[in-house]
Amino acid sequence: MTFSDESYNLRIELDTKGCELSADQIEDMELDLHTLRNLVADFPVSDLHITVVHHQKARDYHVKTSLGLSGKMLFTGERHHKVHPAFESCIRKLTKKVRAYKRQMRVGEEAEKLAAGTRHDVAPLGEINVEAIVQAVGDDDYQQFRHEMDVFESSLASRISHWIERYPEIGSRLEHPFQVSDIVEEVFLNAFDCFAERSHDIPPGQWLESLIDPSVQALLQSPDEEYERIQFAKMAMTD
Incomplete structure (x- = not known):
């Protein structure tokens, strides 16, 4: 089963192996992406690849995600006997990684501005009493x-x-x-x-x-x- 969605800034590809996901399950997964969508909204490139693998012997699901951003690729993976909890955990971890990456980018931007003398510091225009x-x-x-x-x-x-x-x-x-x-x-x-x-x-x-x-x-x-x-x-x- 392969599913793709390019109707938002966050482009999504979903692949499944050994299982089929219902429309309701896919809709629930979409709802879990709200925060992540907002976080990557200002990236010119944001491609999310989701893989759901059902292991018959272990009777669990292995969910893997890879998020391609401008100049960065982020990965997460989680296993659970149900699809949705594994997916939720993956997205929570992915959201944390995106936030950390954006913080690193801001630090780099501030360092460049400081070196170039273009950083706008908050400084008094006169004497402080x-x-x-x-x-x-x-x-x-x-x-x-x-x-x-x-x-x-x-x-x-x-x-x-x-x-x-x-x-x-x-x-x-x-x-x-x-x-x-x-x-x-x-x-x-x-x-x-x-x-x-x-x-x-x-x-x-x-x-x-x-x-x-x-x-x-x-x-x-x-x-x-x-x-x-x-x-x-x-x-x-x-x-």
Whole structure:
């Protein structure tokens, strides 16, 4: 039995040996590929080959996957007495490998940008008044804190813009039409909340940059609550 699907960016070929899969089984396998499809959406090439072998003597199924990406081939394999659990385990492991590969790619890209002098670091455009920032946090005064952190706003906005360009799938998952300025505000709000927990060994700009990803995750998990918080903070700044 051979099955192929090229209707999505992730092109799939399914081969079976010693068994036949029902339409319902194939549909269940398709549903398990949702996360993997999103992960490989930004690769120009993504070919998934799935092989399902039924061993009569062992009375189990051996599922093997190979995923061809741009410049990389990833493999997984799993055995189980039922097809679906073996396939699920393969795809979970494959998803982890894709995430690890994308992290390696990002590290390489950042190293190249750093060497070429084109990396957009978060850096202040003026002097940082650390004492005033600490005082604002101690007084629970976000407006003053935000005023003191204005020196980072332009650089932070630029970094967030480049971050979003690298992960276009994030924008499509946000329920509200969040602007870069909204994510900037979310980062500052989170910086204010966890200021006391920051590491003193990390430069302020690098610390702010580390808050971009968790800030976006917060927007994904609680969009209504975070959107309201951002808009409230923005209105307070204009008073």
